[in-house]
Amino acid sequence: MTSPLFLHAVPGIPLVEPGDDIAALILAALASSELVLEDGDVLVLAQKIVSKAEGRYAYLNDIQASAEAVELAEQCDKDPRHMQVLLNESREIIRKRPGVVIVEHVLGYVHANAGIDRSNIDSDEDSPRLLLLPENPDHSAAELRSSLLASTGVNVNIIINDSAGRAWRNGTLGFAIATAGFEALENRVGEADLYGRPLEVTEVAVADELAAAASFMMGQGDEALPVVLIRGAKLRPSTAGSAALIRDREKDMFR
Amino acid sequence: MTSPLFLHAVPGIPLVEPGDDIAALILAALASSELVLEDGDVLVLAQKIVSKAEGRYAYLNDIQASAEAVELAEQCDKDPRHMQVLLNESREIIRKRPGVVIVEHVLGYVHANAGIDRSNIDSDEDSPRLLLLPENPDHSAAELRSSLLASTGVNVNIIINDSAGRAWRNGTLGFAIATAGFEALENRVGEADLYGRPLEVTEVAVADELAAAASFMMGQGDEALPVVLIRGAKLRPSTAGSAALIRDREKDMFR
Numbered sequence: 001m002t003s004p005l006f007l008h009a010v011p012g013i014p015l016v017e018p019g020d021d022i023a024a025l026i027l028a029a030l031a032s033s034e035l036v037l038e039d040g041d042v043l044v045l046a047q048k049i050v051s052k053a054e055g056r057y058a059y060l061n062d063i064q065a066s067a068e069a070v071e072l073a074e075q076c077d078k079d080p081r082h083m084q085v086l087l088n089e090s091r092e093i094i095r096k097r098p099g100v101v102i103v104e105h106v107l108g109y110v111h112a113n114a115g116i117d118r119s120n121i122d123s124d125e126d127s128p129r130l131l132l133l134p135e136n137p138d139h140s141a142a143e144l145r146s147s148l149l150a151s152t153g154v155n156v157n158i159i160i161n162d163s164a165g166r167a168w169r170n171g172t173l174g175f176a177i178a179t180a181g182f183e184a185l186e187n188r189v190g191e192a193d194l195y196g197r198p199l200e201v202t203e204v205a206v207a208d209e210l211a212a213a214a215s216f217m218m219g220q221g222d223e224a225l226p227v228v229l230i231r232g233a234k235l236r237p238s239t240a241g242s243a244a245l246i247r248d249r250e251k252d253m254f255r
Numbered sequence: 256m257t258s259p260l261f262l263h264a265v266p267g268i269p270l271v272e273p274g275d276d277i278a279a280l281i282l283a284a285l286a287s288s289e290l291v292l293e294d295g296d297v298l299v300l301a302q303k304i305v306s307k308a309e310g311r312y313a314y315l316n317d318i319q320a321s322a323e324a325v326e327l328a329e330q331c332d333k334d335p336r337h338m339q340v341l342l343n344e345s346r347e348i349i350r351k352r353p354g355v356v357i358v359e360h361v362l363g364y365v366h367a368n369a370g371i372d373r374s375n376i377d378s379d380e381d382s383p384r385l386l387l388l389p390e391n392p393d394h395s396a397a398e399l400r401s402s403l404l405a406s407t408g409v410n411v412n413i414i415i416n417d418s419a420g421r422a423w424r425n426g427t428l429g430f431a432i433a434t435a436g437f438e439a440l441e442n443r444v445g446e447a448d449l450y451g452r453p454l455e456v457t458e459v460a461v462a463d464e465l466a467a468a469a470s471f472m473m474g475q476g477d478e479a480l481p482v483v484l485i486r487g488a489k490l491r492p493s494t495a496g497s498a499a500l501i502r503d504r505e506k507d508m509f510r
Contacts, residue, residue, distance in 0.1 A: 002480060005472055007260040095508045102508070110423035163459075167422040167509035168365035170502050171440045171460025173467070175424070185426045204418070205426025206471060212428070213468030216461060216488070217260055225257060233471070247425050253350045253357070254422035254509045 005232040008035065009217040009225035016048075016226075018055030023147040026227055035229060037154045042233055043144075044214035046226035047133060047162040047177055048117060050140050056132040058085045058116075076101050082116075085130055089114040094255055107133065108246040109177060111164055134160070137178030138241035145180040157181035157235060161211035167254055174215020176207035178242050182235035184208075185244040205245060206235065260487040263290065264472040264480035271303075271481075273310030278402040281482055290484060292409045297488055298399075299469035301481035302388060302417040302432055303372060305395050311387040313340045313371075331356050337371075340385055344369040349510055362388065363501040364432060366419055389415070392433030393496035400435040412436035412490060416466035422509055429470020431462035433497050437490035439463075440499040460500060461490065 012029040016022070022045070030037065037043075065073070065080035069087055073080035077098045090103035094110055103114050117131040134140045141158040148156050160178040165171070176184060184207035214228035249255065267284040271277070277300070285292065292298075320328070320335035324342055328335035332353040345358035349365055358369050372386040389395045396413040403411050415433040420426070431439060439462035469483035504510065 002264045002266060002472075004264075005262040005468075007262075007468075009257045009259075011257060097508070100508075166460075168502055168507055169430070169460065169463065169500050171458045171463065171500060173460050173463050203426045205421075205424065205428050208424065208426065208428050209467040209471040212464040213260070213262075213471070216464040216468070217257075245424050245426060247423055252423060253352070253355075 003232050005230065007213055007217050008033075008229045008231070009219075010035065010227040010229055011225065013049070013225070013227050016052040018052065018057075020053045021147075022049065022053050023144055023151065027148070027151065029227065030229070037148065037152055037156055037229075038231065039155045040157070040231075040233070040235070041154070042157040042159060042182075042210060042230040042235070043148075044159040044161055044211060044228040044230060045144070046218055047115070047137070047160055048131060049226045050134045050137065050160055051117075051131050054134050054140065056134060057129045058132060060085075060128045060130070072096065072101065082130065085132070086114045086116060089116065089132060104249075105133065107137065107177070108243070109164075111162075115162055115164075115177070133162070133177065138180065138243070141178040141180035142239075142241070155181065157233075159207055159211050159214065161214055163215050174208075174212040174218075176211040176242055176245060179207045180241065181237065181239075182207075183238040183240070183244075184242045186236060207242060207245060258487050260468075260485065262468055262472050263288075263484045263486075264474075265290065265482040265484055266480065268304070268480070268482050271307040273307065273312075275308045276402075277304065277308050278399055278406065282403070282406065284482065285484070292403065292407055292411055292484075293486065294410045295412070295486075295488070295490070296409070297412040297414060297437075297465060297485040297490070298403075299414040299416055299466060299483040299485060300399070301473055302370070302392070302415055303386060304481045305389045305392065305415055306372075306386050309389050309395065311389060312384045313387060315340075315383045315385070327351065327356065337385065340387070341369045341371060344371065344387060359504075360388065362392065362432070363498070366417075370417055370419075370432070388417070388432065393435065393498070396433040396435035397494075397496070410436065412488075414462055414466050414469065416469055418470050429463075429467040429473075431466040431497055431500060434462045435496065436492065436494075437462075438493040438495070438499075439497045441491060462497060462500060 010029050012032045060081040063081035063084050065084045069084035070080045072083040092104040095102040102112050115133045137160050145158045158180040159176050161174045162177050163172040163174045186204045217228045265284050267287045315336040318336035318339050320339045324339035325335045327338040347359040350357040357367050370388045392415050400413045413435040414431050416429045417432050418427040418429045441459045472483045
């Protein structure tokens with residue numbers, strides 16, 4: 001019998017502030033829940049807590065909107081300073097219409113609003129702020145993995161996830177903006193199918209499948225649980241991070 | 256503490272043949288594994304076994320390719336009869352290039368090759384065949400749910416999943432082509448975030464998140480496990496099926 005997969009939303013993660021040690025917060029929360037990390041576990045972290053720990057805030061009162069940002073704000077019915085922040089975080093605008101701007105983020109993700117959050121941010125009305133993606137999410141994931149290995153001796157895998165809308169389908173879905181410890185994209189070229197012929201499917205986005213599952217557990221709003229422990233996932237070790245999940249622009253038919 | 260989510264790939268599902276009673280096959284496999292269905296469980300079925308039970312084969316030797324199919328086959332480097340089957344299953348071709356045809360399926364999904372499978376089909380070289388999606392997957396899911404309720408008295412939720420490539424990102428990902436018993440798309444308009452302000456995110460594709468998780472468990476090739484039992488998912492009851500997951504063509508920016 002194959003082993004089951006367990007997903008556990010870790011309770012007791014406090015609201016995260018800039019400079020917080022995420023590894024320590026996770027270990028304390030796990031200890032309170034009598035959960036003990038094991039080799040091969042996957043910890044999935046919501047992007048927001050990584051960004052908050054890294055202090056990735058942009059304060060709108062500090063932003064000077066360019067002419068381009070003012071024009072984009074008019075087209076999309078948004079705050080010009082917000083659009084300036086979005087332009088700073090983006091390589092290219094893919095689609096825009098009132099209420100929606102979909103961009104290629106500087107990190108390569110095609111993402112609505114460049115992954116910039118306003119919900120679940122304690123944004124003082126006198127000093128409104130936005131929360132950006134981590135500066136180098138794969139690096140953040142690798143650092144967390146190293147830190148947990150140093151303090152516990154356990155080899156865990158890390159996913160940082162975010163949720164986003166998609167082409168063609170309604171609703172948001174969790175996806176991986178970073179990974180550490182395992183192959184994010186599994187290449188299955190050459191494996192035989194049940195009848196011995198080569199599989200047509202060649203690459204499986206296992207990190208995104210696990211990120212989506214964790215997103216289901218994290219919930220939203222007052223049920224927010226930003227860390228999910230996954231146990232039982234058979235993954236292939238890798239130090240490569242998550243870059244393989246992003247399709248090269250020249251191979252992308254949907255720009 | 257929140258309850259964990261448990262995913263179990265059900266062993267012992269035999270190769271499925273046209274006319275097979277999927278409910279009976281699942282119950283027999285569960286019994287062999289000493290797994291007992293509980294109210295609220297989710298059973299995720301790979302599309303292939305539903306299609307096989309429904310005999311959704313197309314035999315290429317029976318197909319007469321139209322001029323349109325011949326032209327498409329030349330453009331995409333495919334068998335003209337295969338392209339005829341694809342055209343029969345599709346409303347519109349979204350993108351085409353050598354080796355790839357992405358269509359709007361008659362059921363509304365945007366899907367490479369109209370979801371038509373050649374892998375994991377026992378396709379005799381003298382009489383090659385393709386496996387199409389179920390004719391009405393939501394109906395198939397609802398029937399299975401009813402059948403399991405009748406024979407066990409247990410209310411389970413059903414997902415039929417398939418895997419597909421995506422815009423912008425590499426690798427395939429499981430998604431729901433059908434649901435029964437629960438809200439596939441959860442509308443979270445009006446729920447407050449951690450700081451009491453309205454959430455920006457409004458709709459979550461919970462069925463796709465669970466379909467992706469199950470797809471991870473199903474594996475591919477000789478590890479194929481076409482049925483996954485998910486326990487512990489908090490879902491909202493609904494009889495509406497999966498149609499809400501499909502974005503209306505006029506709201507879709509990526510055609």
